[in-house]
Amino acid sequence: MNQPLSSGGRFGHSVSDAVVRNKVLRNTYLLLALSMVPTVLGAWIGVTTGIANGLTGFTGLIVFLGGMMGFQFAIHRFRDSGMGVALLLGFTFFMGIMLSRLLGAVLGMSNGTSLVMSAFASTAGVFGTMAVLSTVIKRDLSGMGRWLFAGMIAVLIAGVIGMFMGSSAMMIGITVLSTVIFSLYMLYDLKRIMDGGETNYVLATTGLYISIFAVFQNLLALFGIFGGED
Template sequence: MNSSQSAYPSSFGAPLASVQERNRVLRNTYWLLALSMVPTVLGAWLGVATGLTRALSPGIGLMVFLGGAFGFMYAIEKTKNSAAGVPVLLAFTFFMGLMLSRLVGSVLGLSNGASLVMTAFAGTGGIFLGMAMLSTVIKRDISAMGKWLFVGAIGLLVVGIANVFIQSSALMMTLSVAAIGIFSAFILHDLKRVKDGLETNYISATLGVYLSLYNVFQSLLALLGIAGGRDE
């Protein structure tokens, strides 16, 4: 057998996935990631059209978001190796789109809101493509950066929760810039893990990349809304 097609040992002595398996996981991750955009957009559209999330107070909205998000992520972890894994993930992305609708609706209320949403979408796509290309170029193992990114994400979460009640635009802009940097790096980290054979479940891989893209888009949109929004 060609050595490039066989599994090779990791630094911990455990065999990694073969090149063929890694390519399959990466391909399925990209397909599922693309599919996940459909329920996300539907959820956001429904939320904007009905004003469902706008009816929630900031505190209640935060509790619904955290409870729903962590509940879905727990369910995804439990079903990722079964036939229910994909439907549960897609239901999660619908929920996340619904939760995003409050921000999207606020930005669309601006005179240039539609262009800001499209700019945020294009910017997120550009970041994803850049990180995907970079993950194919970098040869060194970058898995160790994951723990530092996780610490940064926890810090963002804590400060973000505080800002729900503080309502500081300056702090929101600072958080948005930091989030774009941290979650862009997370995209690179997660895709590189798949390419290196360290992540072999495409549902888990999709969840990680989706959450990073979601946070990048949300942060870009918030930043554009604060800095470039026009009321007239």
């Protein structure tokens, strides 16, 4: 007897799984777009008030990492409720403020506006490329996560060492490597959604947002270093 095309059969399960994946992906994209609003607001407040100007060196790193980890813990705790969405939006506002010091420095250059737009366009291009790759790559990329995490930790440690050494060349190298790692993190996170490995759109948005933020921040720093005009 032929197996009925119901939710109990293989075809039914594949259709149901595809519906879930598409819903998670759609909600993730919508929430990701919404998260840009508090980010821009936080960055604008930070630039106009200079609230983050004092967060330099090790102090700035502690505030940044402490705030990011605290928000991530809370978001994970309330990931299945509206509170999780509210915490995510609060997190993106915080990240906007943290970005404002670099943003203000770049905007202070004579071609600062064009540098910001170039960094934004480049980040969008990276995200678009990774989104396309996540749909065409059939290979399971779940094993890539541990290597990316190890790379992220290595970059963080190297960044702390670079702060004390004061080596510009070292910091540029770290920035380039960080850009590559977080670009690949976009692919990894998007592929997890496509493969059904991430079914919570709040957590999916959080991961993608951090990667996008990191890539934009790194590109903005690099554009400011190599393309900035007084």
